[in-house]
Amino acid sequence: MDGKKLEYKGKEALKGIQKLTAEAEKVQEDLLKAILTRNKKTEYLQKHMKGLSTDDVLEFKQKVPVITYKDIYPYIQRIANGTSGGEPKLMPSIAEDLDRRTFVYNLIMPIMNQYVTGLDEGKAMLLYFVKAEMSTPCGLPARTVLTSYYKSKHFKCRSSDPYNDHTSPNEAILCDDSNQSMYCQLLAGLINRHHVLRLGAVFASALLRAISFLERNWLSLCSDIRTGQLNPMITDSGCRSAMSTMLKLADPHLADEIENICSRRSWKGIVCDLWPKAKYIEAVVTGSMSQYIPALEYYSRGKLPLVCTMYASSECYFGVNLKPLCDPANVAFTLLPNMAYYEFIPLDENETYGNDDEEIPSDKLVELVLVKVGLNRYRIGDVLQVTGFHNQTPQFRFICRRNVILSIDNDKTNEEDLHKSIMAAKRLLEPYNALLVEYTSYADTSSVPGHYVIYWEIKHCTPSVLDKVSSPLGPKVLQDCCIAMEEDLDYIYRRCRTNDKSIGPLEIRVVKPGTFESLMDLFIKQGASINQYKTPRCIKSDAALKLLNSSVKAYFFSPRDPTWNP
Structure with a gap:
């Protein structure tokens, strides 16, 4: 393909983005109508809209519930097996x-x-x-x-x-x-x-x-x-x-x-x-x-x-980054309105709708073009922050998967909270030319009180401190990392640690180099894909815990209670 054709192809693609985002509301409505028209005779739609017009958008929104994977699992079983x-x-x-x-x-x-x-x-x-x-x-x-x-x-x-x-x-x-x-x-x-x-x-x-x-x-x-x-x-x-x-x-x-x-x-x-x-x-x-x-x-x-460059999941490819050279912390994705029909669930202090089993009132759902700047969650489980709009189409920053991954008592630490606390703690490694390569966690309830266990793999970037017990990256630095994490966790965790004494001191277990690669190999053997593999931020697998614990070379605990003011 010559240069002129490439340039034309590129300009047409950019014009296409402008047209889609400028007409997002119409594109979304047409897409939903097309989906309903194609599928109006399916068993699933007939189940919820029997006797009604199955290509009516308003009827669909009122009668068909917001679901999770488990709700459609029986239908998928039948497709996969031909029977059950x-x-x-x-x-x-x-x-x-x-x-x-x-x-x-x-x-x-x-x-x-x-x-x-x-x-x-x-x-x-x-x-x-x-x-x-x-x-x-x-x-x-x-x-x-x-x-x-x-x-x-x-x-x-x-x-x-x-x-x-x-x-x-x-x-x-x-x-x-x-x-x-x-x-x-x-x-x-x-x-x-x-x-x-x-x-x-x-x-x-x-x-x-x-x-x-x-x-x-x-x-x-x-x-x-x-x-x-x-x-x-x-x-x-x-x-x-x-x-x-x-x-x-x-x-x-x-x-x-x-x-x-x-x-x-x-x-x-x-x-x-x-x-x-x-x-x-x-x-x-x-x-x-x-x-x-x-x-x-x-x-x-x-x-x-x-x-x-883009925001995608197994369910759908959602959108693109129109400013790809921006700082990673400022990445916002423009959702493409022709990829799927989107509805969002607002998140606030009083209406979290955090459980997948919880029924979502239809009047709480927000269409793509009607979202407002703030946090929104949809049933795929990602928490997105609306950062602005490109024409009619909102732009989102990916925050996290909204899952509680660690809990001992009344504390509920999700992936975002854990990641934020890890980032606060790992800054203490930087003066020692050390990098946090990878991490995961585990809620250890084998003793009372239970406590958070954080597995760290650390890479020493200066040969003189590599794997030496007497290196400047000594016990005090890692203990300071423990308390730095605790200080960054939320009010309920710190209250449970300091006042209620229902959670024990946070522990960092430093593992040998290559441990997290071995962990990845373990999950790949169990069916995970390299392309889509993400280190689990909380370990549930006994085999994975056994692997991690067999590779621990040092243990460090928080030296004091985190600050807590009632």
């Missing part, structure tokens, strides 16, 4: 879903081109992974959302667009052995190191996992490039064929370049050094993923913008 039974957390999908997702992907580069030029003159090193698919009892394929997209013609045919020239061959992306896939994708990225203009992964955690993998395997990768021979550990036939073609001839000079960089004592700035033409890092860095920002800035020496 089935697999939990399946979501039926149709071909149009891929069209909608592709529509959002096709908006990303026209938006980026307004801020970063020349992205069609090189390659994208974006690390994508698939999960082995299953079949339902009646023979329907069951895949993760991203696996379904990567296996579709929408993704496989992307090579016709120069903005989608990826370093990773399809065979490497579509390999369901995550280690072989990672090895081959990193090898492809290193071979093309002087052509990479942007790099990343779906989530920031996956990109950091790739850097950790590279730390362990760079010698083997250099050997492959130096000899022109692929490591025999790669047994997947598709990967071997694609990567052998890519290696072609031995390249000792390139291998020496990479080895000189990777053999340095410090990996600060390693991303910029290995891929010197990269203009930005693309990954989800909002919500709980924001805790990875310091690590990404360390590996990029703070030189590369962290770009979060």
